[in-house]
Amino acid sequence: MRKSNPNFLNGVPELLVLKLLSRREMYGYEIVKAIKAETHQTLAFGEGCIYPYLHYLAQEKLLSSRRKEVGGRSRNYYQLTRRGAKRLEVLDTDWNRVTSGISLLMRGEHA
């Protein structure tokens, strides 16, 4: 067993971004809209906050980006790299382990 849990609260935006981009490439505005839509507006934040994460993940080579013109408008699209996919697997496992642990506690199965 690991000595400490991952800093999962800090890792939530990273997990969400990687998960969304594992489906298809997206640009910043699209990612924000997707998070809002898929979480039924549960997660509300300044939309610009997504960019520091995207840039950080891109510099860490977890994402790659390219300019692409769609519908006459040029956008910066982000894609998951192979390294990003591995990172997503780790984060996903950690997240499932933590949430199932919390669920157990909340349902009181150990009481």
Added chain:
Amino acid sequence: MHEAAAIGQFERRLVELGCPAVRLREKVRELAEHYGDLKEAALEEGLTESEAEARAEAELGDSVLLAEYTVAAVRRASWWGRHPVLGFGLLPPLAFIPAWVICSAALVGTCWLLGRMFGSAYQIDEGAARAMTVNPDSFRNFVAPANEALMLVAILLSALVFCWLARHAAVGMKWIWTACLICSVNSLVTYPMIGPGFIGIGFALPSSNWFHAVLPISVALVAFIRQRSTENRLASIPEEKRLNARQKAAGGIFSKQSIYRMPTYWAMAVFAAAVLAIVIFVEVMSAQDKAEHLDLRGRVWPAERAATLRQLGARQSAASESSNPIMIDLKARVNASLLASVDGPANVKDNNLADLPRGIHTFGGVPFDVEGRLQLMGRNLIESGKKFPVIVKHIPILRRCARLHLLHGASAVRTLDKKIARLVLHYADGSQAEIGIMAGQDVLDWWGPIYNTEAGEEHQTTSPGTELAWAGGNPWIKQRAPEFSLRLYRSTFANPRPDLEISSIDYVSTLTDAAPFLVGLTID
């Protein structure tokens, strides 16, 4: 400047925080597109232009805080951004040496390439290179301008590299100034030394090379002026908003606190502490060495020099140890005055033996008639353009003798246990014999210490027939090596065939680096 205040302020704050230009444009463009999308969505919902803009700005969040987060993310992603103290505080002094090596290699490579392309006129001739390496002064004269140019380029290069790294890691002007100031101070106290057969790095107190120190400061100044002029073209940010964003960013994502949790931060901190400890240790040891050296120069060496001179004086005034000594008159063979420089650059006239008493005097217990020098060639003299014979022939003796006493010296004695000269004894029956004069055994360089403490292992001759016979000085040695003295030796050699009359002696150089000279010859 962007129409939307939020985007303008975002760009201004990115510039202030030192975000590199290429990334800055990309980030501003991306955020502006997002703002455009938000505004378009609001307009589609039927809001007015101003209402749509207000909503877009609100949904985007605090743009100044966003700039703080963006730059923090850039810093977090790079080693230089995570460890600015180490990168821009400790590494700049260490970077000078590799920068200088790279510049030197580039210069040598360029010379080689030019030589290959345009012929040997662009290359250093092998003979000239060898001549320079055996003559420190001409070598210094050749190397000094090139070394000065290399130093300037290396200083400029290291300042530019750190400036670029600071811009690339978005650590801001603070660290650009830090790195450039450290480069500046380092350039004042560090200098590469190139000598015949060695390359090293020296450290000295700040000297007159202030121009070196100006270069890194100029680099920082240019970066500062460029940043300020860019800032002035952009939208202003209310001070309250800036302060508020800074406070929020300090505890938010990619904050400094999050860097403290990284293992590499602590590994680097330990490394930095170790480097600092080593530097302090070296400084303390160097201070101790300096104190010891001061003690040697101020107290120990003068006392030992005085003792040696007293001992030499006693040997000079003692009764002759030689039974029936015959001083050979060398006047007819003398080829250099005692007032003429023995070696050194052509413009140096006072590196001489003017202090050596002329006429008949006892040195090392043997009387000699001193009238001048019989100077022979050594490679050192050939290559510095001086002309002396390789051999002085037929010094008339016309007597039998058991021993030969020489009062002699040599310049440029660099290798010991090498024969630097020989005496060829011509006997009356036509036969001849040879006596070798060995560096280290019979003679040492005429410049050297006459004290014992820390004088080096090879400061005394090893042959039992040789002793230091005279020590003195001249203006040039006082200027160039005040701890050293001029040294002449008395060497006594047994005549291999004492039963035969020696008709004459030849004094012959073996043409090593050393240039031997004879100032007195006595037989008994």
